[in-house]
Amino acid sequence: MVQAESSANAGRNGLKASTAGAPPDYELPWVEKYRPIFLDDIVGNTETVERLKIIAKDGNMPHVIISGMPGIGKTTSVLCLARQLLGDAYKEAVLELNASDERGIDVVRNRIKGFAQKKVTLPPGRHKIVILDEADSMTSGAQQALRRTMEIYSSTTRFAFACNQSNKIIEPIQSRCAILRYARLTDAQIVKRLKQVCDAEKVEHNEEGVAALVFSAEGDMRQAINNLQSTWSGFGFVSGDNVFRVVDSPHPIKVQAMIKACWEGKVDAALETLNELWDLGYSSHDIISTMFRVTKTITTLSEHSKLEFIREIGFTHMRILDGVQSLLQLSGCVAKLCKVNMKPQLFEPPNN
Structure with missing residues (x-):
């Protein structure tokens, strides 16, 4: 039985099974090559994944909605669950x-309904799974x-929805489903999986490169692995500078130098760095x-300064959006x- 696979075997098979049947010279994208095959391989969201394992063991799958940000394993979780429930079928x-795919009313009436009737x-x-x-x-x-299709064919077919925002799914569907919410992955979880891929692909890298991948991914495992492959293919070495060239x-x-210049009240130095970034073609966003993101990580900023900086950055971000x-x-x-840490006396008019 598929469920009888141990976690260790699942991990080993996961690296090989994805490339089975491919020509020797065909290179799969790593995000597909190392996509988890079993629920044991999924990174993060342990409590929610444990609930899916119970469903896989009992076999009675409800309609489910899995919501969360992109690249955290929503669709992969459903595919793993379906694979463990259905096996060879x-x-x-x-x-x-x-x-x-086109998913208008016609697709629901024809393709999905046709599959449910099969x-x-x-x-x-x-049950069959959509x-x-x-x-x-x-x-x-x-x-x-x-x-309506969910109601009629509930005895033979189960539906699994993966979405970024569950509130955009109509209430009648929500009320028929178990709703599972996935949180973003932690930096440590992403680092662990990236290093597994690096070891499997013999990727030369340094710690700055891995840190840059984590920083640029913002909790998105798919983006982190794609950036890893792009950097390795383009430069042959994963370093911080190479990663930021790719992304x-x-x-x-x-940016940290600019923030620190602001904290020290060095307006000209901060504006000079800003102009350099602007001239390189980076957008305001x-x-x-x-x-x-950088301001949150600077440990030398006082608590008051950090709060004020984030407040001003937030207002500017809102105007940019x-x-x-x-x-x-x-x-x-x-x-x-720059004005946050400046002494009030600097803004008083000179005494004549």
Whole structure:
């Protein structure tokens, strides 16, 4: 039985099974090559994954909605669950539709309904599974049509929805499903998996390179592994500088220097660094987002300064998202940051 696989065997098989049947010279994207095969291999969200393991063991799967940010294992979890529930019948008893597929009312009425009506021989207590990735992008009309299909074929078919925001799925569907929420992955969890991939692929790297991958991924395992493969393919060595060349985002060391100049009240130095970043072609959103993430990690900033800095950066970020993306907005933000630690006497008019 699939469930009888031990965690250790699952991990070993996970590296090999994904490439089975591929030509020797065919290189799979690492994000697919090292996609978990079993629930034991999934990184993070331990409590939620344990609930899925219980479902896999008992065999009675409810309709489920898994919500959370991109790249944290939502779709992979459902695929692993389906694989462990259905075993050899997986290919013919699972229908997967993602955002690239047309998912209007016609698809619900024809393709999904046709699959639900299809007869498949399964072990007792098992059901066909329809997996809808990025379900929150489905139209309201399609969701309404899907609700009726879920009711009619609930005895033979189960539905699994993966989405970023569960509140964009209509209430009637939510009420029919068990809702599981996935949290973002921790830095330590991403580092552990990246090092496993590096060891398997014999990737030369240093600690700064791994830290840069984690920083740029922001909790997204898929992005971290894609950036790792891109950096290795492009440069042959994973270092911090090489990673930031690949992801094309402002280098945090440069941004950190700008933040520290603001903290010391050195307006000219801070604006000079800002202009350098702007001239390199980075967008306002890239710069302000990196400023926020870097500010949180600077340990030398006092608690008061850090709070004030994040407050001003937040207001500027809001204006940028509203469409005001000029260099003037960023310069104004830098000026306000410089003002935080300056003595009030510096702003008093000179006595004649």
